[in-house]
Amino acid sequence: MAKNAWPSADRRKNIGARVSRLDGPVKVTGVAKYAYDVKRENMLYAKILQSSIAVGTLTEVDTSAAEKMPGVVAIIVQKDGQGNLPKISYAGDMVATVAAETEEIAMEALKRIKVSYEAGVPQMDDKDPSKASGRDQKKDQGLDDDNLSADEKLKQVFAAADTVSEGYYGLPIITHCSLEPHGQVTEFREGELYVWPSTQNVSGYANGLTRSTGLSADQIHVDCQYMGGGFGSKFSTDKWGEVGAQLSKQTGRPVKLMLERDQELTTAGHRPSAFANVKVGVKADGAITAMEVHAWGSGGQRRFRIPPTPYVFTKIPHYRTLGQSILTNRGLTRAWRGPNHPQAALITMSALADAAAALGMDELAFFKKNVGLTDRAEVYAEEMDVAAKLIGYREKAHLRGDKTPGPIKRGLGMSIHTWGGKGHNSTCAVTINPDGSAVGRMGTQDLGTGTRTVIAIVLADTLGLNVDEVRVEMGSNALPTSRASGGSSTVGGVSTSMRDASTNALNTLLDKVAPELGVPAEKLEAWGGRIQEVGKPSNSLAWKDACGLLGAMAITEQGANPTSDGTNLTTGGVGGCNIADVSVDIETGIVTMNEYVSVQDVGLVMDEKTAESQLYGGAIMGITYALFEEGIYDPTTGAMLNKDMEFYRLAGMGDIGTIKVHLMRGPKYEDRGVVGIGEPAVLSQGAAISNAVANAIGVRVPELPLTPDRVLDALSKGGVA
Amino acid sequence: MKTFEYASPNSLKDALGLLSDTWGETEILAGGTDLLTSIKQDVTAPRLVVSLKEVKGLSGIDSKGGNLSIGATTKLKDLIANEDVQKHFPGLVTAAKNIGSAQIINAGTVAGDLLQRPRCWYFRNGFGLFGMAGGKELVPDGDNRYHAIFGNGGKAKFVNPSSLAPLLIALGAGIDVQGPKKERSVKAADFFSTPKTESEREYALQANEIVTGISIPLSGKKNGIYEVRHRLGLDWPMVAAAVAFDESGGRIRNASVVLGHVAPTPWVAERATAVLNGQSRKAGAQAAGNAAAQGATPLSKNAYKVSQVKVAVRRAIEAV
Numbered sequence A: 001m002a003k004n005a006w007p008s009a010d011r012r013k014n015i016g017a018r019v020s021r022l023d024g025p026v027k028v029t030g031v032a033k034y035a036y037d038v039k040r041e042n043m044l045y046a047k048i049l050q051s052s053i054a055v056g057t058l059t060e061v062d063t064s065a066a067e068k069m070p071g072v073v074a075i076i077v078q079k080d081g082q083g084n085l086p087k088i089s090y091a092g093d094m095v096a097t098v099a100a101e102t103e104e105i106a107m108e109a110l111k112r113i114k115v116s117y118e119a120g121v122p123q124m125d126d127k128d129p130s131k132a133s134g135r136d137q138k139k140d141q142g143l144d145d146d147n148l149s150a151d152e153k154l155k156q157v158f159a160a161a162d163t164v165s166e167g168y169y170g171l172p173i174i175t176h177c178s179l180e181p182h183g184q185v186t187e188f189r190e191g192e193l194y195v196w197p198s199t200q201n202v203s204g205y206a207n208g209l210t211r212s213t214g215l216s217a218d219q220i221h222v223d224c225q226y227m228g229g230g231f232g233s234k235f236s237t238d239k240w241g242e243v244g245a246q247l248s249k250q251t252g253r254p255v256k257l258m259l260e261r262d263q264e265l266t267t268a269g270h271r272p273s274a275f276a277n278v279k280v281g282v283k284a285d286g287a288i289t290a291m292e293v294h295a296w297g298s299g300g301q302r303r304f305r306i307p308p309t310p311y312v313f314t315k316i317p318h319y320r321t322l323g324q325s326i327l328t329n330r331g332l333t334r335a336w337r338g339p340n341h342p343q344a345a346l347i348t349m350s351a352l353a354d355a356a357a358a359l360g361m362d363e364l365a366f367f368k369k370n371v372g373l374t375d376r377a378e379v380y381a382e383e384m385d386v387a388a389k390l391i392g393y394r395e396k397a398h399l400r401g402d403k404t405p406g407p408i409k410r411g412l413g414m415s416i417h418t419w420g421g422k423g424h425n426s427t428c429a430v431t432i433n434p435d436g437s438a439v440g441r442m443g444t445q446d447l448g449t450g451t452r453t454v455i456a457i458v459l460a461d462t463l464g465l466n467v468d469e470v471r472v473e474m475g476s477n478a479l480p481t482s483r484a485s486g487g488s489s490t491v492g493g494v495s496t497s498m499r500d501a502s503t504n505a506l507n508t509l510l511d512k513v514a515p516e517l518g519v520p521a522e523k524l525e526a527w528g529g530r531i532q533e534v535g536k537p538s539n540s541l542a543w544k545d546a547c548g549l550l551g552a553m554a555i556t557e558q559g560a561n562p563t564s565d566g567t568n569l570t571t572g573g574v575g576g577c578n579i580a581d582v583s584v585d586i587e588t589g590i591v592t593m594n595e596y597v598s599v600q601d602v603g604l605v606m607d608e609k610t611a612e613s614q615l616y617g618g619a620i621m622g623i624t625y626a627l628f629e630e631g632i633y634d635p636t637t638g639a640m641l642n643k644d645m646e647f648y649r650l651a652g653m654g655d656i657g658t659i660k661v662h663l664m665r666g667p668k669y670e671d672r673g674v675v676g677i678g679e680p681a682v683l684s685q686g687a688a689i690s691n692a693v694a695n696a697i698g699v700r701v702p703e704l705p706l707t708p709d710r711v712l713d714a715l716s717k718g719g720v721a
Numbered sequence B: 001m002k003t004f005e006y007a008s009p010n011s012l013k014d015a016l017g018l019l020s021d022t023w024g025e026t027e028i029l030a031g032g033t034d035l036l037t038s039i040k041q042d043v044t045a046p047r048l049v050v051s052l053k054e055v056k057g058l059s060g061i062d063s064k065g066g067n068l069s070i071g072a073t074t075k076l077k078d079l080i081a082n083e084d085v086q087k088h089f090p091g092l093v094t095a096a097k098n099i100g101s102a103q104i105i106n107a108g109t110v111a112g113d114l115l116q117r118p119r120c121w122y123f124r125n126g127f128g129l130f131g132m133a134g135g136k137e138l139v140p141d142g143d144n145r146y147h148a149i150f151g152n153g154g155k156a157k158f159v160n161p162s163s164l165a166p167l168l169i170a171l172g173a174g175i176d177v178q179g180p181k182k183e184r185s186v187k188a189a190d191f192f193s194t195p196k197t198e199s200e201r202e203y204a205l206q207a208n209e210i211v212t213g214i215s216i217p218l219s220g221k222k223n224g225i226y227e228v229r230h231r232l233g234l235d236w237p238m239v240a241a242a243v244a245f246d247e248s249g250g251r252i253r254n255a256s257v258v259l260g261h262v263a264p265t266p267w268v269a270e271r272a273t274a275v276l277n278g279q280s281r282k283a284g285a286q287a288a289g290n291a292a293a294q295g296a297t298p299l300s301k302n303a304y305k306v307s308q309v310k311v312a313v314r315r316a317i318e319a320v
């Protein structure tokens, strides 16, 4: 009997190897069809009218002129739960949708809709904590004292520190800016709904459409084979999903409704801002004794939740955190890769690096000295050594402020981070056919990360086959259900359920083969395209011949995470260490990336290539939010000013420098089981790069992104210039 | 976007015949890298778009009569590849290359670069050239980090976006313009203007005129540019400086310093020019940089550009 456990290292053929992603060729040749590419016969094109005001009420939406336009087929005006025109809470809120014969007609019809508003005054300021509302979020650690109040105790622990450093740090709202915008194609056929959405949630997507369509979830058929990024913003059907389905129902025709780029930027997801005043108390030897964080920020109209500070160094003996939420008239917050962790990393790691600088201590030595204050001291210490070696820390490092002459100053900066990443709930089925073909089926999705490839790897390794000898079906809600892909939970979930199902299927096959090979099933294994007696390959059957014993009836077995037998193949909790090497032109304020090192623990590596690819991609996305990304809004009107790719800047290939990635491998790390890597890849860049800039120029640039204006402003107040 | 008609005449005469004398009714299409964006952003909603693609005789680079003539529809990529341009006007090559996007360089034209509309994000987001809402000017209290630091006393606070224009001015180039009746040549220095009303454009061109080419005197002047760029490609500079001068016996003469992306027009830095003439490069560069920045009137969020001007001018002179 095959065991429902990860194979020992000598029995991993594809697991942990460098397997190229299976959908690479169809993607680079354009064969892969995304929601955006779906074209149905007789399809209508729908376009959304957005509100031009940031706050207020719609008093009238007059669609009569638009309706009269030739080629306009249907118009839906947004209504709130009571059937009234909705309240507007940001510039870009959905007002109405037109479905027409062509995109151009739909666009022009939008201009003929007359909207009357009662506009209010938008609240756009997220930097002033006096604008906070709602309950304060407070957490104290180590401030209990029989004789002192917590406030007095806090004063006392700071008074006892040898050095107290204080700083202000912040990062603005950024958007998800998915390469493929949100949206879907919908089609009604024989009373049932077919949807091709761009979604992170294939199995759960239909639930969001039952109310608006009056259908039951089983009548809604969802198909998403490929999607162009979501980063946490594509879990739900959204208003445009509901409207698209309604338009299809109303017109009896397929409807394509995808957001335009400016709409993607204004409405399809924002990462909350965070700003903080931080105080750190340290002993002369570098030991951190106390920390106080007052953080505030805004998630639009959604409550800001304080980032988990102190981040990673959760065992700092005494600390207080206070969080305050500011409501602003910006688009809705959605989960953004590693929700709140990039903010927590920036706030914590910048403050700690500033404390090290105040002591005149090397940053790496300081982090190492305090590694015992984390949950994973040994892991972080090892990772710091690896990262230091990769970046050439010893040769390059200097204390804060590059003293070499000339306008170009170079510096190193680091950060460490953590994430969960345990596998989510997932079910799947594996079928082995009498002709030897094998297929794994599950209603999960591949966001472009390599999920499809990992599923195939697990199936292939369990059956002793090559990756190209098995087949994976996914991306449809007709398949066994799997959770939405969020929080790095996918790889652990799908690899567990697939290992479980394929082991069950194999065991059923082994039972059939056992009499033929004259040994009990427990003594058989699948390896190298054969079913063989363990330790005696001469007693074996080729895979196809073994499957031939099934006669007419294929095997189908189920698997799940959590597994039915209670075996645990996935775990959570990882650590990573990043170090950045930057140059700063102190005359122009331009920051240039030289090198970026990302070292990560991810448990059992399923595919080295796609895992590394996550670290590369994460580094690029992180460099982007460290140096460029920022939602910019007009304070008077609330309009987003950079809702285009010209001024919503993303790093290009020339801007990212050299990236080096390293996965912690070996039994100590990998025996823990599978852990996700999507979030850990992108948490530390803001902090590490900000620290590197401070190290280069001798002064902290308090806010991300580290743009020339901010760098020059910081330099005007101090530093090497 | 509003539906429009499209015409692709194959002679200059036919093209001119199609143009309205009112801005916005018709628009000229060259490479389209700016015009199409402008139409999609509703910056303009023409009834007719007149393409120059099939118009003969508008592209190509020639030297004649002591000038280098560059046809209006010459692609930026051909400007970069031209040996005469490389030899005489290395600064133009740098400026075009720095745009940093193969797609734009392959499609965009020289006249299109000069005539591209401002990138001001108020303008591009429906608040008009002066960034107005409800009778209020939004730019002064708004996000003006990329706006003008010179010539911003009136309503126009955007910056001229062209990377080629400053050096063309410094080199004393002329812009050839063909109207329905007459042909004229305008000095590049006089070609750009600051509109006083929303219905004006940012250059001395009538709506029914077509730019046919640019002539640059082959004066032998040394020239170069320096751009402060945040992102390496696919972006406009924050500040740029173009310089042209003669140099003999270690002294600079006949200097011209023109700034880009700092004012509603390319900005001739006269004080810098005065400081530079008669100096050695080494002594003059920093002094010219400081002089160029004098008189700046930064808005609430763009004082950093004043510092960048000093550096850009100095580095442009040093690098020539």
Ligand SMILES: Cc1cc2nc3c(=O)[nH]c(=O)nc-3n(C[C@H](O)[C@H](O)[C@H](O)COP(=O)(O)OP(=O)(O)OC[C@H]3O[C@@H](n4cnc5c(N)ncnc54)[C@H](O)[C@@H]3O)c2cc1C
Binding pocket: A646, B027, B028, B029, B030, B031, B032, B033, B034, B035, B036, B052, B072, B073, B098, B099, B104, B107, B108, B109, B110, B111, B112, B113, B114, B115, B116, B117, B161, B162, B163, B164, B209, B210, B211, B212, B234, B235, B236, B237
């Ligand atoms: C992301 C991005 C970054 C960029 N970065 C830079 C940069 O760093 N520096 C820079 O200078 N530019 C930059 N550009 C702008 C680019 O150079 C211009 O869009 C391009 O040069 C315009 O040329 P075109 O032929 O495509 O013009 P079109 O888009 O066809 O036309 C532009 C305008 O000029 C008018 N026009 C064109 N030709 C004529 C003519 N012969 N007579 C009269 N009117 C005419 C058109 O009517 C239109 O108003 C950038 C553009 C983008 C999208």
